[in-house]
Amino acid sequence: MVSRSLIALSSKLSTSSITNATKTKTPKHVPLTGLFAVNKPSGITSTTILDHLQHVCKRNQSHPLVKGVLEVDGSKRAQKRGLVKIGHGGTLDPLARGIVVVGMGTGCKKLHNMSGSSKVYIAEARLGYSSTTLDSTGSLVDQKPTDHITKERLLDTLQAFKGEISQTPPLYSALNMDGKRLYDYAREGIPLPREIPSRKVQIHGLDLLSYPDEVTVPDPCLQAFGFQLDTDFSDASVGDSPVVNSCDNVTLRGDENDIQEEQKSFRPKKFSDPTLTDPTHIPIPPPTIGDNSLYFHIRVHCSSGTYIRTLIADIASHLGTVGLMTDLLRVEQSGYRLGGPATLEVRECEDLEKVEDAIQAGNRIWDERTRQHQE
Incomplete structure (x- = not known):
């Protein structure tokens, strides 16, 4: 005959397992970061696009997007200088124009896959x-x-x-x-x-x-x-x-x-x-x-x-x-196209709400691309 104490202990362990499983399945809140694209004009470098975005974020550090990127980063660059983590996935010559894929925050980790894409x-x-x-x-x-x-x-x-x-x-x-x-x-x-x-x-x-x-x-x-x-x-x-x-x-x-x-x-x-x-x-x-x-x-x-x-x-x-x-x-x-929802004109980068929308669309493109490669 099973004692009441063992039953209570079993019930407690079961409840704890369910709670832990729930915690595991519930993703932590991740600030809206990822990949999007910018239509680079001719006559400027690809780095200028990043400098411009950095300038916009610097002026809007109270914006949830910028705050989230800085909080997740945790580096001296972010904490002391207030600079977001940002990069691009393949340079374009100054003469050239068009798609420059941009990574912000954790999205920068995905950029090496961008530079190697068709x-x-x-x-x-x-x-x-x-x-x-x-x-x-x-x-x-x-x-x-x-x-x-x-x-x-x-x-x-x-x-x-x-x-x-x-x-x-x-x-x-x-x-x-x-x-x-x-x-x-x-x-x-x-x-x-x-x-x-x-x-x-x-x-x-x-x-x-x-x-x-x-x-x-x-x-x-x-x-x-x-x-x-x-x-x-x-x-x-x-x-x-x-x-x-x-x-x-x-x-x-x-x-x-x-x-x-x-x-x-x-x-x-x-x-x-x-x-x-x-x-x-x-x-x-x-x-x-x-x-x-x-x-x-x-x-x-x-x-x-x-x-x-x-x-x-x-x-x-x-x-x-x-x-x-x-x-x-x-x-x-890699699916980021001119005129697409994940691509911004340079002037649109001033509006961080549009940047957020572009990142959301860009992350969907990334997820679809990842799913196709796994199939």
Whole structure:
């Protein structure tokens, strides 16, 4: 016969187990932190976006979002200087614009997965000229004819670059070699300790969005994303020439504006490229009627580590000429898309309520991405 004391002890242990189980299942309150994206304008660095967000948080430390991030952090940076933990998941060159994935608070731990993810770009290429930086900000290096190039040859070349390819990163890049950035070697005129090693990258998709043959109608997404098209196709009939490879048309929320004009309380450090102040710098000639240029736009879905500048230069070489990049837009990175609910314009970062909404949407994207990878 079981004694009353044993029954009481058993009941107590059972109640304790239920209570502990309930405590385990009930998650502790975690401040709203995570991932979202910002549409970076051309002409500023990716770090400027972080500086701007840090400035907004510094001015709004009583906001629940900022307080929560600082409380969870607990570092000297947070406690003594009032600086939130913030980072980005992949830099964009100052010339480039578009998606920069931002991590705030505990979301920073997820950023290493972002930098290694695939990305989608739209790029404008100019064949006939090459530069030191492989884009329009560099110094003129060479000039070659383009009149032998046809749309058919270009399409065949794009097809040849799909799949796994070998690519050598450009000299003007942020890659490290012996503790020094490659672009620092270039700007200081210091020889590299060794050759830049090539790498394997994956081109998942490579589509032609425009070609200046006065027949091909540019993809409508180019106008939606703010690309400048020299030729007016407004009277062209889409039925005569189908749009090439639609780009999932997206209407952006608001125009791209300069931070300095919008945020009077924030003065970002102005980016200055030493190549432009170099007395030996030879600027790329502007486009003129009848010049040697051939412009076209491509959509690139690629793996992490792919340099679009290098891709365009390699395409040009394959076509028997030279080329450079004149505009670049990152449209998507790991589900974070321009025009999506998790993406903010720079001016919207002033409103921490909108930042919270973007983080909520961004966390849903992250959770869905994690679920798909587990299946």
